[in-house]
Amino acid sequence: MKYQILIVDDEPLVQVGLKSMLSREFEEIEILGTASNGRDALTMIEERRPDIVIADIKMPIMTGLELIRESEKRFGAVPAFIMLTAYEDFHMVRQALASQAVDYLVKIELNSETLHDAIQRAIHRVDQYKKLNSWKEQKTVDNQQLESFRQKFMLRMLNRLFTSKEELEEQAAELKMDFHYNRYIAVYASMQKDLTHPAEKEQNLTLFSSCFSMCGEILNRYAQHYMFSNDLRHFTAIFYFKEDQPVADRMQSIQEACSNAHTMIRNYFNVPVTFGIGTAVATALDIATSFEEAKSAEMQADEQNAVRMFSHIVGANRRSGKDKLIQTIQDYIDENLNGKLQLNEIAEAFGLSPAYLSVLFKKNTDIGFSEYVYTKKIEKAKELLLSDDMKIYEVADTLGFESAYYFSKVFKKVVGLSPREFIQSKIEE
Numbered sequence: 001m002k003y004q005i006l007i008v009d010d011e012p013l014v015q016v017g018l019k020s021m022l023s024r025e026f027e028e029i030e031i032l033g034t035a036s037n038g039r040d041a042l043t044m045i046e047e048r049r050p051d052i053v054i055a056d057i058k059m060p061i062m063t064g065l066e067l068i069r070e071s072e073k074r075f076g077a078v079p080a081f082i083m084l085t086a087y088e089d090f091h092m093v094r095q096a097l098a099s100q101a102v103d104y105l106v107k108i109e110l111n112s113e114t115l116h117d118a119i120q121r122a123i124h125r126v127d128q129y130k131k132l133n134s135w136k137e138q139k140t141v142d143n144q145q146l147e148s149f150r151q152k153f154m155l156r157m158l159n160r161l162f163t164s165k166e167e168l169e170e171q172a173a174e175l176k177m178d179f180h181y182n183r184y185i186a187v188y189a190s191m192q193k194d195l196t197h198p199a200e201k202e203q204n205l206t207l208f209s210s211c212f213s214m215c216g217e218i219l220n221r222y223a224q225h226y227m228f229s230n231d232l233r234h235f236t237a238i239f240y241f242k243e244d245q246p247v248a249d250r251m252q253s254i255q256e257a258c259s260n261a262h263t264m265i266r267n268y269f270n271v272p273v274t275f276g277i278g279t280a281v282a283t284a285l286d287i288a289t290s291f292e293e294a295k296s297a298e299m300q301a302d303e304q305n306a307v308r309m310f311s312h313i314v315g316a317n318r319r320s321g322k323d324k325l326i327q328t329i330q331d332y333i334d335e336n337l338n339g340k341l342q343l344n345e346i347a348e349a350f351g352l353s354p355a356y357l358s359v360l361f362k363k364n365t366d367i368g369f370s371e372y373v374y375t376k377k378i379e380k381a382k383e384l385l386l387s388d389d390m391k392i393y394e395v396a397d398t399l400g401f402e403s404a405y406y407f408s409k410v411f412k413k414v415v416g417l418s419p420r421e422f423i424q425s426k427i428e429e
Contacts, residue, residue, distance in 0.1 A: 003123055004032040004048075008041040008055035008067065009084060014107065018054060025112050026119060038062025038070075045071055045079060052122040054105075056084045068101055078129045080122035084110075150175050151228045154236070157284065158291045160355070168284050177226065179284040181240040183247060185254060185277065186287060187225075188294035189215065189261075191233045192272040192303070208232055211271055215261045222257035223250065236294075238287060247280045255307055262306040274301035277309045292356030325350070326364045329357075333373055337380045340400045341373045378414040381407070385423055392419045 007018050015034045022029050032050045035041040039062045041055065053071070057064040068081045081101040086108070102125050103118040153175055162168040172179045191211060212235055216227050219237055227237040241250055258275040265273050276298025278290030293310035301308040329350060333341055346369075347357040361369045377399045384395045396407035412418045417425060 001028065002030045003028055003051045003126060004030050005052045005054060006032050006041060006044055006048075006050040006079070007034045008036075008038065008053060008059070008064070009034075010036045010056065010059045012036075014056070014084070017110075021112060021115060022119075025116065028123070029119070038064060038067035041067055042070055045075065049075075050079050051126045052082065052119070053079045054082045054084060057104075058086075076129070078126055080125040080129075082118045082122055146175065147228075150177065150226075153177070154226065154228050154238070155230075158236070158288050160285075160288045160359075162285060165283060165285055172284075179240070181284075182243045182282050183241045183245070183250070183280050184282075184284065184287045184290060185239045185250065185280050186290035186294045187219075187237040187239065187254060187258060187278070188276045188291065188298045189235050189237070189258075190274050190298055190301075192274060193233075204232065207269060207271065211265050211269055211273065214265055214268065215273070218261040218264060219254075219257045222253045236291065238291075243282075251277070251280070251309070251311075255309065258307045272303050272306070274298055274303075275307045276301060277307065279311050289356070289359075292353055292360075296350070296352050296356075326361060329361070330365075330372070333376060337377050338398055338400055341377075343369055374410050375414055377401075378411055381411060381419070382415070382422065385419060386426055395419070 005022060007015050009015050009018075015036075019031055019034070022031060032048055033044060035044055037059050038055070041053065042062065044050070045053065053067075055064040055067055059067075062070075064081075064083055068083070071079065071081070083101050083104040084107055085104055086106065102121045105114055105118055153171055156162060157168060162171075169179050191208065208229070212227075212229060215235070216237075219225055219227065223239050223241065225237045225239045227235060229235045239250070239254055254277060258277065262273050262275065265271055276294040276296065278293035278297065281287060281290045297308040297310040297313055300313055329346065332346070332349070343354045343358060347354040350357070352360070358369050361367075361372070365372060367375075381395050381399055384390050384398065385392070390398070392408065393404035396404045399407070401407035401410070408419055411422070415422055
């Protein structure tokens with residue numbers, strides 16, 4: 001490794017002497033250049049970043065003392081300074097050493113041995129500095145990579161992509177995350193401000209990062225949690241605790257935390273943030289359920305009611321609340337059998353994700369969403385075919401089927417007979 005040195009002295013003979021001695025005695029040294037005053041030297045330091053500077057204490061325009069102080073202020077501990085001085089300047093030497101110069105050399109005593117010792121001290125300073133900064137940079141990179149992996153892990157968990165508790169906990173442990181708790185509550189937050197304008201990308205990223213950081217600091221005062229961003233407007237916090245801590249107390253604390261975060265972010269950054277809080281679940285695999293509830297609750301929030309709880313929306317009792325929600329969805333389907341009734345549209349109408357609605361519907365009715373819709377449509381179709389004397393294609397169109405052929409196919413799957421066979425069987429009866 002080559003160490004680059006800048007020589008600064010207003011005496012040309014001193015410059016020549018140092019260059020000769022350094023070139024002859026030190027293979028690891030590369031002379032970057034020379035300067036005759038501190039001002040020019042500072043420019044060269046800024047432009048070329050030498051490792052070591054050998055500078056005279058007394059120089060015109062800017063002294064060596066002024067140079068070392070200005071350089072330290074701008075660039076830190078490197079370049080390492082070795083000061084050249086005369087006997088009568090020893091009071092200035094003390095100031096130079098106080099300003100972190102690594103050594104000083106008296107000009108009339110300068111020889112290969114004293115220069116070698118000073119250079120070795122400077123090299124040690126440079127090596128230590130670079131090692132420390134390399135470690136800091138690597139640590140920063142490692143932390144950024146860890147956060148990136150954690151983000152991907154959380155997104156996988158919220159999308160129910162883990163097949164077992166063991167798989168989830170094993171990956172969490174690798175990322176230094178603990179999911180051995182037995183109570184989890186998800187919070188979903190939305191910044192009510194458009195931060196996607198391409199012309200303001202950097203400004204928007206800074207604003208989101210500031211709001212995100214402030215929210216994390218505030219929530220952390222109330223309870224342990226993991227927090228990550230979903231996109232440039234939304235972020236999620238997963239609170240975790242043991243079953244010996246009352247859920248009601250934790251829920252109240254989380255609600256207060258979100259309310260406080262809303263107020264502080266609104267006051268500091270003029271950005272309204274709304275929050276949705278899911279119900280408590282017992283396993284990490286069920287965090288996705290609490291997350292979906294939190295998203296649903298957040299959709300009901302506004303500036304006046306910035307924090308909404310899922311349990312308050314669908315009922316205080318979790319089980320009966322879900323039953324009530326499913327019953328409401330079933331009633332909606334029954335009243336709109338003439339529409340297409342697609343899963344995505346129904347989910348959006350009720351503030352749910354399609355995946356969550358599908359799981360919730362199956363869990364609470366023992367029948368899939370699509371199967372329920374088609375069963376209800378076919379029940380209505382049987383009435384229309386028998387009572388209104390409608391043609392098969394007219395019934396298909398009335399009930400939102402894309403074609404009479406598809407309607408007949410679904411009808412036979414549900415009833416066991418084609419529409420014509422069904423009509424004929426009823427006539428024969």
